[in-house]
Amino acid sequence: MKTKTDERATAEKFPRHIAAQSEDFNQWYTDVVTKGDLADYSPIKGCMVIKPYGYALWENIQRVLDGMIKETGHQNAYFPLFIPESFLKKEKEHVEGFSPELAVVTIAGGKELEEPLVVRPTSETIIYSMFAKWVHSYRDLPLLINQWANVVRWEKRTRLFLRTTEFLWQEGHTAHTTFDEAQGETLKMLGIYKKFAEEFLALPVIDGQKSESEKFAGAYATYSLEAMMKDNKALQSATSHNLGQNFAKAFGITFLDRDNLEQHVWQTSWGLSTRIIGAIIMTHGDERGLIMPPRIAPLQVVIVPIFSDEQKNVAILDAAQEIARDLAARDISAQIDDRTQETPGFKFNEWELKGVPMRIEIGARDMAQHAVTLVRRDTGKKESVAHNKVVAEVVALLQDIQRNLFTAAKERMEQHIFPVQSFAELKESMAEPKGFAVGGWCGSAVCEAAMKEKTGATIRNIPFHHYGTFTHCVGCGKKAAHTAIFAKAY
Amino acid sequence: MKTKTDERATAEKFPRHIAAQSEDFNQWYTDVVTKGDLADYSPIKGCMVIKPYGYALWENIQRVLDGMIKETGHQNAYFPLFIPESFLKKEKEHVEGFSPELAVVTIAGGKELEEPLVVRPTSETIIYSMFAKWVHSYRDLPLLINQWANVVRWEKRTRLFLRTTEFLWQEGHTAHTTFDEAQGETLKMLGIYKKFAEEFLALPVIDGQKSESEKFAGAYATYSLEAMMKDNKALQSATSHNLGQNFAKAFGITFLDRDNLEQHVWQTSWGLSTRIIGAIIMTHGDERGLIMPPRIAPLQVVIVPIFSDEQKNVAILDAAQEIARDLAARDISAQIDDRTQETPGFKFNEWELKGVPMRIEIGARDMAQHAVTLVRRDTGKKESVAHNKVVAEVVALLQDIQRNLFTAAKERMEQHIFPVQSFAELKESMAEPKGFAVGGWCGSAVCEAAMKEKTGATIRNIPFHHYGTFTHCVGCGKKAAHTAIFAKAY
Numbered sequence: 015m016k017t018k019t020d021e022r023a024t025a026e027k028f029p030r031h032i033a034a035q036s037e038d039f040n041q042w043y044t045d046v047v048t049k050g051d052l053a054d055y056s057p058i059k060g061c062m063v064i065k066p067y068g069y070a071l072w073e074n075i076q077r078v079l080d081g082m083i084k085e086t087g088h089q090n091a092y093f094p095l096f097i098p099e100s101f102l103k104k105e106k107e108h109v110e111g112f113s114p115e116l117a118v119v120t121i122a123g124g125k126e127l128e129e130p131l132v133v134r135p136t137s138e139t140i141i142y143s144m145f146a147k148w149v150h151s152y153r154d155l156p157l158l159i160n161q162w163a164n165v166v167r168w169e170k171r172t173r174l175f176l177r178t179t180e181f182l183w184q185e186g187h188t189a190h191t192t193f194d195e196a197q198g199e200t201l202k203m204l205g206i207y208k209k210f211a212e213e214f215l216a217l218p219v220i221d222g223q224k225s226e227s228e229k230f231a232g233a234y235a236t237y238s239l240e241a242m243m244k245d246n247k248a249l250q251s252a253t254s255h256n257l258g259q260n261f262a263k264a265f266g267i268t269f270l271d272r273d274n275l276e277q278h279v280w281q282t283s284w285g286l287s288t289r290i291i292g293a294i295i296m297t298h299g300d301e302r303g304l305i306m307p308p309r310i311a312p313l314q315v316v317i318v319p320i321f322s323d324e325q326k327n328v329a330i331l332d333a334a335q336e337i338a339r340d341l342a343a344r345d346i347s348a349q350i351d352d353r354t355q356e357t358p359g360f361k362f363n364e365w366e367l368k369g370v371p372m373r374i375e376i377g378a379r380d381m382a383q384h385a386v387t388l389v390r391r392d393t394g395k396k397e398s399v400a401h402n403k404v405v406a407e408v409v410a411l412l413q414d415i416q417r418n419l420f421t422a423a424k425e426r427m428e429q430h431i432f433p434v435q436s437f438a439e440l441k442e443s444m445a446e447p448k449g450f451a452v453g454g455w456c457g458s459a460v461c462e463a464a465m466k467e468k469t470g471a472t473i474r475n476i477p478f479h480h481y482g483t484f485t486h487c488v489g490c491g492k493k494a495a496h497t498a499i500f501a502k503a504y
Numbered sequence: 505m506k507t508k509t510d511e512r513a514t515a516e517k518f519p520r521h522i523a524a525q526s527e528d529f530n531q532w533y534t535d536v537v538t539k540g541d542l543a544d545y546s547p548i549k550g551c552m553v554i555k556p557y558g559y560a561l562w563e564n565i566q567r568v569l570d571g572m573i574k575e576t577g578h579q580n581a582y583f584p585l586f587i588p589e590s591f592l593k594k595e596k597e598h599v600e601g602f603s604p605e606l607a608v609v610t611i612a613g614g615k616e617l618e619e620p621l622v623v624r625p626t627s628e629t630i631i632y633s634m635f636a637k638w639v640h641s642y643r644d645l646p647l648l649i650n651q652w653a654n655v656v657r658w659e660k661r662t663r664l665f666l667r668t669t670e671f672l673w674q675e676g677h678t679a680h681t682t683f684d685e686a687q688g689e690t691l692k693m694l695g696i697y698k699k700f701a702e703e704f705l706a707l708p709v710i711d712g713q714k715s716e717s718e719k720f721a722g723a724y725a726t727y728s729l730e731a732m733m734k735d736n737k738a739l740q741s742a743t744s745h746n747l748g749q750n751f752a753k754a755f756g757i758t759f760l761d762r763d764n765l766e767q768h769v770w771q772t773s774w775g776l777s778t779r780i781i782g783a784i785i786m787t788h789g790d791e792r793g794l795i796m797p798p799r800i801a802p803l804q805v806v807i808v809p810i811f812s813d814e815q816k817n818v819a820i821l822d823a824a825q826e827i828a829r830d831l832a833a834r835d836i837s838a839q840i841d842d843r844t845q846e847t848p849g850f851k852f853n854e855w856e857l858k859g860v861p862m863r864i865e866i867g868a869r870d871m872a873q874h875a876v877t878l879v880r881r882d883t884g885k886k887e888s889v890a891h892n893k894v895v896a897e898v899v900a901l902l903q904d905i906q907r908n909l910f911t912a913a914k915e916r917m918e919q920h921i922f923p924v925q926s927f928a929e930l931k932e933s934m935a936e937p938k939g940f941a942v943g944g945w946c947g948s949a950v951c952e953a954a955m956k957e958k959t960g961a962t963i964r965n966i967p968f969h970h971y972g973t974f975t976h977c978v979g980c981g982k983k984a985a986h987t988a989i990f991a992k993a994y
Contacts, residue, residue, distance in 0.1 A: 057591070057633055058584045058621065066579035066649070073580065089556035090563065094548045095623075095654055095670050096607075101547070117586075118611040119623065123658035124604055131548065133585075133609065133623070144544065144553055153845075159556070164585055164654065168613035180585050355643075 030367055035301050039245040046295060047174045050304045050368050060172035060179030064288070067368065070312035072182065072288060076162065078214050078310070079184065079286065082206050088158040088186060093141050095164075096131035101139040104264040108138065111231020115167040117179075133166040138232065138257070138283055141187045142265040149189060149279060151270050156199070157189040157279075175292040176249070176504050183287035189267060189279040193258070196280035200256040203284040204237045207252035210286075215294050216307040216420035217241050218427050219251055220450070220499060222475030227459050230283075234258030240474040240499060242427045243296035246447040248474045248501035251293050254284035292504065297423050304369030305391055307419050308412040315341055315348040315408060316365045320358050320377030330376050333401065337374060337386070340405045346412070348374075366391060371415050372408060392418055431499075433482055437465070440488050440500060444471040450501045452477075454484030454494025461489040465500070474499040520857060525791050529735040536785060537664045540794045540858050550662035550669030554778070557858065560802035562672065562778060566652065568704050568800065569674065569776065572696050578648040578676060583631050585654075586621035591629040594754040598628065601721020605657040607669075623656040628722065628747070628773055631677045632755040639679060639769060641760050646689070647679040647769075665782040666739070666994050673777035679757060679769040683748070686770035690746040693774040694727045697742035700776075705784050706797040706909035707731050708917050709741055710940070710989060712965030717949050720773075724748030730964040730989060732917045733786035736937040738964045738991035741783050744774035782994065787913050794859030795881055797909050798902040805831060805838040805898060806855045810848050810867030820866050823891065827864060827876070830895045836902070838864075856881060861905050862898060882908055921989075923972055927955070930978050930990060934961040940991045942967075944974030944984025951979040955990070964989040 030049040033041035047053050052068030064072060080090070096119065102109045117133040120126060134140065141159065149157060162184050169177050186203060190196045204221055211217040219239035229236035233255040240248045261267070262278040271277050298305040308314055317338060319330045334350045341348040351361050358375070365373060375387040385398045388407060392415050399407045430449025434440045440451050455462070455473065465488070466472050476496045484497050520539040523531035537543050542558030554562060570580070586609065592599045607623040610616060624630065631649065639647060652674045659667050676693060680686045694711055701707040709729040719726035723745040730738045751757070752768040761767050788795040798804055807828060809820045824840045831838040841851050848865070855863060865877040875888045878897060882905050889897045920939025924930045933941050945952070945963060955978070956962050966986045974987050 054634065054637070056584045056630070057588060058586050058630075061584035061586060063584065063634055064582040066581045069581045070579070072582075089560070091556045091559045092554040092562075092672065094546045094551035094553065095656065096548050096551060098547060114614055116612070116614075117609045117621075119607045120610045121608040121620075122606070123660070124606075130611075131607075140546070140548075143547055147544070166585065170613070182582065 030364065032303060032367065035244065035299065042299075043292075043296060044174065046299055046303050046367065052291070052295075052304075053174050055174075058179070060169055062174050062178050064182075067312055068291065071291060071294075071306070071310065074310045074312065075215075075290065076184075079210050080162070082210060083160050083184070083186065086202065086206060088160045088188075090160050090162065092163070093137055093144065093161060095134055097134050097137075097140045099130050099132055101143060102132060104139065105232045105261055107260075108232035112136070112167075115169065117166045117168055134163070135165055135167045136283075136285075137161060137163065137165075137185055138187065138261055139265070142261045142267060142281070145187075145189055145279070146265045146267045149267055149269050152191050152272055155189055155191050155269060155279065156195065158186075159188065160184055160186045173292075173504075175288055175295070177289075181288050183285050186282070186284045188282045189262070190282075191269070191271065191277070191280070193280050196258075196282050197256050200235070200237060200254045200282045200284070203282070204239065204252070204254040207239055207254070207284070207286055211239060211241070211251055211290075212420065214307065214309045215290065216416060216423060217251065217293055217297055218420065218424040220475065220477050220479065222477035222479075222499065224253075224475055225459070225462055225473045225498070227462055228473065230255045232257065232260050234260065238475050240450075240501070241293045241297060242430060242450060242501075243293070243504070244299070244426075245296070246430055246449045246501075248450065248499075248503040249289070249293045249296065250474070250503065251290055252284070252286040255282060257281040257283060298419050299369070302363075303367030305419065306369040306371055308371045308416045311347075311369070311371050313349055313368075313370050314346050314412060315372045315374060316370045317348055317350045317374045317376065318358055318361050318365075319350065319352060320375055320380075321354070322378045326378045326381065329381055330378070333376055333381065333386070334374075337376075337401075337404055341408060344405055344409060346408060371412060374404070374408075390415055392422075431481070433484070434488055434500070435484070435486070437488055440465070440471070441469050444469040444500070444502060447471070447502045450474070450499050451488075452481040452484070452497060452499055453488035454486050455496045455498040456487035456490055456492045457495035458490070461487060465489040469500070471500045471502050474501050474503060520854065522793060522857065525734065525789065532789075533782075533786060534664065536789055536793050536857065542781070542785075542794075543664050545664075548669070550659055552664050552668050554672075557802055558781065561781060561784075561796070561800065564800045564802065565705075565780065566674075569700055570652070572700060573650050573674070573676065576692065576696060578650045578678075580650050580652065582653070583627055583634065583651060585624055587624050587627075587630045589620050589622055591633060592622060594629065595722045595751055597750075598722035602626070602657075605659065607656045607658055624653070625655055625657045626773075626775070627651060627653070627655075627675055628677065628751055629755070632751045632757060632771075635677075635679055635769070636755045636757045639757055639759050642681050642762055645679055645681050645759060645769065646685065648676075649678065650674055650676045663782075663994075665778055665785070667779075671778050673775050675773060675775045678772045679752070680771070681759070681761065681767070681769070683770050686748075686772050687746050690725070690727060690744045690772045690774070693772070694729065694742070694744040697729055697744070697774070697776055701729060701731070701741055701780075702910065704797065704799045705780065706906060706913060707741065707783055707787055708910065708914040710965065710967050710969065712967035712969075712989065714743075714965055715949070715952055715963045715988070717952055718963065720745045722747065722750050724750065728965050730940075730991070731783045731787060732920060732940060732991075733783070733994070734789070734916075735786070736920055736939045736991075738940065738989075738993040739779070739783045739786065740964070740993065741780055742774070742776040745772060747771040747773060788909050789859070792853075793857030795909065796859040796861055798861040798906045801837075801859070801861050803839055803858075803860050804836050804902060805862045805864060806860045807838055807840045807864045807866065808848055808851050808855070809840065809842060810865055810870075811844070812868045816868045816871065819871055820868070823866055823871065823876070827866075827891075827894055831898060834895055834899060836898060862901060864894070864898075880905055882912075921971070923974070924978055924990070925974070925976075927978055930955070930961070931959050934959040934990070934992060937961070937992045940964070940989050941978075942971040942974070942987060942989055943978035944976050945986045945988040946977035946980055946982045947985035948980070951977060955979040959990070961990045961992050964991050964993060
């Protein structure tokens, strides 16, 4: 005879099959995004629809990160969606980098426009045309602005969240009196992103500097966070750019310094986008579906009443509602899944697919024992907890799940970072990528391009962390100028 | 000899002159928007830049209204910026209404697009193409979605906040099983907007139904809130549409009802935009500048230390900081203006222009009395309050200012609503508009158009409130079918 626990564990015929993560990672990704109700394909090529469950995740990301951006003295503002084509052309590298990806408005109000308008792929040029108007004196600096916005880059190959024609992001834009202050801001914001990724998204990341070839079009230097996905590929999770005076000179952003001399400002920009949702999915998800880190989860707890006879069901629902209220009072989001047309097994599968960190089951047997059954999404571990201890235990378990997700991802990443001393080693390790390779690099863009061509892997960044001493370039064998992280990347 | 109070009250040479509201209302409006740091002109025709102070106001609006939208069961989602031209054409009236105002992307990724993409002027068509995919059964209904987004309408004449080519808004989109349910939703959301406008923005509004000519392109019926500006013109502050089955039929949004019969859904949409900021400005502002309602103010309290000698200044700043901390603990936003290069008089003028509801002055004389001086922005009234009573008094005064702004605006509106019995009366009252005219209307669109042509005033709505009995049409003298509100409008 089956025990009750066995019955609950048995998956009912579940309509939302997902591909096996271990067999077809790409299909698994698409399945958990679409069947997990995060996003859907739209009729516009490369544009997605972010569904309520996915958008609630983005709102949580926005709320937390926005708080961190404001705490560090930045103010939000909003600049136009459209940029005159001529603005983009003012910074030579910038326009070269972005022009292949532009969407261009040529007709408006029934007439052909004299000057076409580009839909912003990023807002440096339009924002800095305003900075030139606003900045006069050193007293106006630093100018610390952030914008939450949609941007458009016409990508050839798109994937939900990872690379979409339109995406949502924040872009910070600042102006300073000195190079050092701009460099400090660039690294400070990279640090904010790292803290956010690690503490809220449970994403371990490698911070470092991009190579010249991979830096932002128009920047003096770009820094990035690189996260490792479960298929061992890298996902660039945020970037922070020291723009030097490139844009300041192109847009004439000058100020009078304390000696009344006219100077160009020093600038930074930095961004994090809906792409980060792809990193959450591919870092934590498993064969059962998504796993949401509790601190950012759209829903932290689902309560599933296990219905039996009508009389008992009233008491079961009463208990569920009381627990939901108690959790809400502790700022824990909880939802009761009281659908009668679905079986408990169906519901378990569905909420596991959606990655809700904790499930509370309440059935007649639980009620008889004045208890409920708690189930963790990360480990699947169950425990019976007395009614009066539910809230305290949920609080503790959510904290433990958050910690556990980060620890597991960090251990996994550390186990998949390995030194390479030769090109043969690099190539072999990147065929079916075994993780991130660390090795020497001579610093030549030609050598970098050749390695990319032959292995499919790119230099992700030159990490701040010391991963060992590498005396020779993995690509050409010459003297190494840097230690680099190599990986295939999204 | 001047008293200290006199000295404080004396406006220093103030660089941000604004036009007199009583003499040139339009210039006054532009001045308070730009010199009050709410917004700035951008290099793109008709597009504005929302500056940090203005954006903080919009964020407060978003936070409160978003909470009210979610409390009533709606979920946020995000849909593409672009709409295929063919989608707009599916609903005949809709495309006729919007086609003159469209911005069209014809080139993307360096190539001419096969089908041009319209930048959304509103999202019914793109959202309902997704609803058609998502709705199958009555169990999927009601579908209650909201989106915060930017939209673009190519306007010929633009004005900051009131009419800009790009603007920010929320647009709610719902689908229901019956007409009655959709009608209930339409009016419920109009009610939410009214509650929000009155309780948070201190804006009295007239709710009612739009005439056929003025309804949303593609709607079955449109309802609006109309607010009265200080120049006696109307500003449509929010709209809510019962869409009937027009879009459901155009996009094939059907469901199987409880009897397993296929039915088209019944729909609503409703929106509130950055335009509402114009209503706040023109309802509350005065000759000194903006007045922000405390419940929505970007900054509720400014603390201005009145510096004297250095030793006293330390104690003054300490006291200012302590008060700021105490206010923050009560969730009241406060900022200390400790600039040393500006005089107190300059600061008073500047913060009054920006409409900060309360000012706290702390000078040496205040310190000697263990007191501070509180100044209300709405009445200019000053009072001296002991240090240990500051927080309680500020809380009480902010509530009183909120109440007072609403009461003053409501009284003003009521005094400027007057009955008209003849066309001559209507015309005369609208030449230099004396307010809102209430009168009979036969219901004919031809008569409505003739009145508009001859008076410059439009039917704002057919109000829910009973303003009296009007038996004959103001326009043609025939039997009145409705009582209408006539006004010149933004």
